[in-house]
Amino acid sequence: MKIFFHWLISTLAIIIAAYIVPGVVVTLTGALIGAVVLGAVNLFIRPILVILTLPITILTLGFFSLIVNALMVMLTAALVPGFLVIGFWPAFFFALVLAIVNWVFDIWGRP
Numbered sequence: 001m002k003i004f005f006h007w008l009i010s011t012l013a014i015i016i017a018a019y020i021v022p023g024v025v026v027t028l029t030g031a032l033i034g035a036v037v038l039g040a041v042n043l044f045i046r047p048i049l050v051i052l053t054l055p056i057t058i059l060t061l062g063f064f065s066l067i068v069n070a071l072m073v074m075l076t077a078a079l080v081p082g083f084l085v086i087g088f089w090p091a092f093f094f095a096l097v098l099a100i101v102n103w104v105f106d107i108w109g110r111p
Contacts, residue, residue, distance in 0.1 A: 010035035017097040023090025030082025038076045069095035
């Protein structure tokens with residue numbers, strides 16, 4: 001049940017972030033599938049990229065991790081029909097807004 005609830009929260013966060021950020025278009029089906037694909041991409045591919053880009057992340061004081069997040073959003077948009085991101089900067093701001101919305105939902109869901 002917890003996984004299902006987290007999936008719905010992630011879907012809602014994607015819809016909210018797509019509404020806020022211009023250049024990102026998401027359908028309901030795209031958001032539902034995108035939440036699963038973004039979770040899988042963050043689970044399997046992101047750790048490899050984080051390790052490979054660790055030196056530049058240290059040099060930029062962590063800023064480069066935001067770029068890695070934007071790349072994960074662009075990869076998800078390339079894999080999911082109904083999830084369209086037009087360019088790097090919309091993906092960057094989408095990842096930033098998505099992180100903030102997920103953070104707010106995480107605080108809201110705590111007892």
